[in-house]
Amino acid sequence: MTISAQSGPQSPRLEIHVERIRENARVISSLVASHGASTAGVGKVLRGHEFVVGALIDGGCAQYGDSRIANLAKVKDWRPGIETMLLRIPEISRCAEVVQVADYSLNSSIDTLRALSAACVDLDRRHKAIIMVDLGDLREGVWADDLLGVVTEAKALPGLEIAGIGANLACFGGVAPNPVNMGRLVELASECRRETSLELPMISGGNSSALPMLAAGTMPREVNHFRMGESIILGRNVYDRTPWPGTRQDAIRLVVEIVELERKPSVPIGHRGQDAFGESREFVDRGVRRRAIVNLGRQDAVVSGLVPDDPAMIILGASSDHLIIDVDDCERDWHVGDEISLSPDYGALLALATSPYVGAHVVQH
Numbered sequence: 001m002t003i004s005a006q007s008g009p010q011s012p013r014l015e016i017h018v019e020r021i022r023e024n025a026r027v028i029s030s031l032v033a034s035h036g037a038s039t040a041g042v043g044k045v046l047r048g049h050e051f052v053v054g055a056l057i058d059g060g061c062a063q064y065g066d067s068r069i070a071n072l073a074k075v076k077d078w079r080p081g082i083e084t085m086l087l088r089i090p091e092i093s094r095c096a097e098v099v100q101v102a103d104y105s106l107n108s109s110i111d112t113l114r115a116l117s118a119a120c121v122d123l124d125r126r127h128k129a130i131i132m133v134d135l136g137d138l139r140e141g142v143w144a145d146d147l148l149g150v151v152t153e154a155k156a157l158p159g160l161e162i163a164g165i166g167a168n169l170a171c172f173g174g175v176a177p178n179p180v181n182m183g184r185l186v187e188l189a190s191e192c193r194r195e196t197s198l199e200l201p202m203i204s205g206g207n208s209s210a211l212p213m214l215a216a217g218t219m220p221r222e223v224n225h226f227r228m229g230e231s232i233i234l235g236r237n238v239y240d241r242t243p244w245p246g247t248r249q250d251a252i253r254l255v256v257e258i259v260e261l262e263r264k265p266s267v268p269i270g271h272r273g274q275d276a277f278g279e280s281r282e283f284v285d286r287g288v289r290r291r292a293i294v295n296l297g298r299q300d301a302v303v304s305g306l307v308p309d310d311p312a313m314i315i316l317g318a319s320s321d322h323l324i325i326d327v328d329d330c331e332r333d334w335h336v337g338d339e340i341s342l343s344p345d346y347g348a349l350l351a352l353a354t355s356p357y358v359g360a361h362v363v364q365h
């Protein structure tokens with residue numbers, strides 16, 4: 001993603017509709033607030049784009065959360081007043097940077113906490129650490145039996161404030177939050193408070209996958225912080241990717257340009273071997289059809305995660321640099337040079353936002 005507010009009509013481009021992200025942030029952070037909790041808005045899928053960060057904070061998020069140190073560094077350059085949270089477990093080798101750009105970090109190793117503490121002492125800083133516990137999703141987190149030991153050791157480290165405990169679900173193992181695992185998180189926090197007499201004010205309960213429990217009123221009251229990304233940026237319930245009530249799904253558009261439009265048969269002619277990616281494909285014979293080639297390929301996006309705005313378009317497939325779309329059923333008479341707009345899902349967006357070939361265009365209203 002070439003980050004520039006003026007990249008204008010370059011194509012392909014991501015159009016970032018700032019007002020829609022702000023609206024979505026307001027809907028999600030209000031729901032979280034009605035539970036008595038606060039929200040870190042997560043914009044890592046757009047690499048901490050300045051306008052996205054602004055929209056999240058203006059939409060009611062208490063912190064900006066990102067998995068990359070570089071993105072948090074940009075935020076501190078633009079708006080030093082924004083509280084930042086590093087979501088990926090920090091590298092020991094980068095703890096000095098972490099304490100300079102992140103007010104909070106999520107942690108699961110005492111060695112890293114020691115390195116953060118040393119960096120704080122060196123640089124005369126204070127840093128808030130949240131200790132993550134693994135509730136079964138098997139991504140990051142201290143195993144529950146070891147949590148108290150880690151918190152106890154961390155308590156003694158100078159420069160560090162142990163701000164609370166946290167958990168992350170529905171990422172690696174796909175385990176959804178439920179009253180049992182969230183109840184366990186609360187229990188573990190209580191035990192740590194009791195045994196260490198630390199206040200541990202924050203219980204950071206998870207990501208967008210917590211929304212259904214928040215909406216149903218089944219989230220334990222004690223869980224008072226959430227880190228929300230996809231539900232705000234794309235307006236989706238990450239449990240099944242259905243639209244989240246009250247949010248918009250069109251905050252991010254992908255715009256591409258038609259570079260060829262020809263009538264061609266739908267099945268290749270000639271003896272077939274593997275395609276450019278070592279795959280053998282089946283072709284549906286729809287007869288001779290109008291087919292558009294657009295200026296996007298597998299180098300830029302995960303093509304299976306793209307949905308054209310025109311519902312009559314059929315994405316046939318893509319090679320490295322060419323995306324082929326059947327436009328024969330479209331009402332509109334498409335031409336070479338026309339722009340097509342599509343919705344990227346989270347995986348497609350992740351690739352698009354990091355492709356140097358894809359521009360980013362901010363739409364203010």
Ligand SMILES: *Cc1c(COP(=O)(O)O)cnc(C)c1O
Nearest residue numbers: 042087168207208227228229230
């Ligand atoms: C990315 C991330 C989030 C945000 O997840 P969404 O599903 O996009 O809401 C929250 N917490 C951590 C640790 C993350 O890495």
